[in-house]
Amino acid sequence: MNMENKGLAIYQPYGHRLPTVKVSATMNNDTHTAPKGRTSLGAWTMCQTWRHLPVGAARRLEPLLECSAVTRVFPQATWMTVNPRSVRRRLIKPEACSRARRRKFFLKEPKGWRKADFRESYQYRLIQDIWEHQVDLAGSSVYQELLGGIRRGKAFHHRTGRRHFVVDTEEGLFDDMSGYLKIMQGMQADGYRIDAAPNELTVTVAANGELLATSGGKRRLAMAQVLGLTRTPTRISHMRSAWARNHARDAREPACEALMRVMQTFPGGSLA
Structure with missing residues (x-):
C-alpha cells in the first residue's frame, strides 16, 4: 500500500521535538504512520524511559504506561495488517473501570471484563442490515x-x-445510514483506506494471543467483515502483559526489542 503526502497528522516519535509537533511523511510497506492525536509529555517521557530498560526492570513501569504513548513511541511495532475475520470477539469493559485504567497499554487480569461475539454487537448488526438492504x-x-x-x-x-x-x-436517520452505505461502497471499490476515517481500527491482544475488538473503529471492522476484506491496517492499542511476558526471551532483553520482536512474530497477522 503506497500513500504519498496525504496530509495526515503524523508524529515524529524518535526525534528531539515534542510529541505535539506534526510532520508529513511518505507511507509504504516499510514506513508507518504514528497514531493520530496527542499525548502528554509526562506519559511520553515514561515510555521513553521504559524502552531503554531490560524486560525485568521494565515490568515495574508497565502499569504506568499509557496506550497513546506506547503507540507513538512504537508506531511500527503496534501497526499490523490482519484479516478482519480473525477478530471474532470483542472486549467489553466493566462500567466501574476508571478512565485512567482504560488508558493503560498493558492490561493485567481484567476483573469484570467480558468477551462477547463481535457479530452479536449492535455495530455489526447495523452494518450487516444496511448492506443487505442497500436498495x-x-x-x-x-x-x-x-x-x-x-x-x-x-x-x-x-x-x-x-x-x-x-x-x-x-x-437525519436516513442520511446517517446512507452515509454508512456510501462508505461501504467506497471500501468495496477501493479497499480499506486508513486516511478515510478520523480514528484508527484498534484491537487488544488477549493473554492467549487472540485479537479482541475494542472501541476504536468497530463499525469499520464490521464493514470489512461484511464485505469480506482479507487485509485491514490495525493498531494494537492494548495488550495483556501476560502474553508479552510469555514471549520475551529473558529479563535481560531490552523492553523495546522484546516488544518489537514479539509483534513481528505475531500469530494473527503481519506487519503492515
Whole structure:
C-alpha cells in the first residue's frame, strides 16, 4: 500500500521535538504512520524511559504506561495488517473501570471484563442490515427499530472519533445510514483506506494471543467483515502483559526489542 503526502497528522516519535509537533511523511510497506492525536509529555517521557530498560526492570513501569504513548513511541511495532475475520470477539469493559485504567497499554487480569461475539454487537448488526438492504434502507429491521425510538422521543446517538452525533429526525436517520452505505461502497471499490476515517481500527491482544475488538473503529471492522476484506491496517492499542511476558526471551532483553520482536512474530497477522 503506497500513500504519498496525504496530509495526515503524523508524529515524529524518535526525534528531539515534542510529541505535539506534526510532520508529513511518505507511507509504504516499510514506513508507518504514528497514531493520530496527542499525548502528554509526562506519559511520553515514561515510555521513553521504559524502552531503554531490560524486560525485568521494565515490568515495574508497565502499569504506568499509557496506550497513546506506547503507540507513538512504537508506531511500527503496534501497526499490523490482519484479516478482519480473525477478530471474532470483542472486549467489553466493566462500567466501574476508571478512565485512567482504560488508558493503560498493558492490561493485567481484567476483573469484570467480558468477551462477547463481535457479530452479536449492535455495530455489526447495523452494518450487516444496511448492506443487505442497500436498495431499500427504510425496509431494514435496524432502521425501523431506530425510527421507532425517534418517534417515541428517543434520539439515536453515536460517535465518530471524538465527534458526538445526535440523530433525532427520520430524515437525519436516513442520511446517517446512507452515509454508512456510501462508505461501504467506497471500501468495496477501493479497499480499506486508513486516511478515510478520523480514528484508527484498534484491537487488544488477549493473554492467549487472540485479537479482541475494542472501541476504536468497530463499525469499520464490521464493514470489512461484511464485505469480506482479507487485509485491514490495525493498531494494537492494548495488550495483556501476560502474553508479552510469555514471549520475551529473558529479563535481560531490552523492553523495546522484546516488544518489537514479539509483534513481528505475531500469530494473527503481519506487519503492515
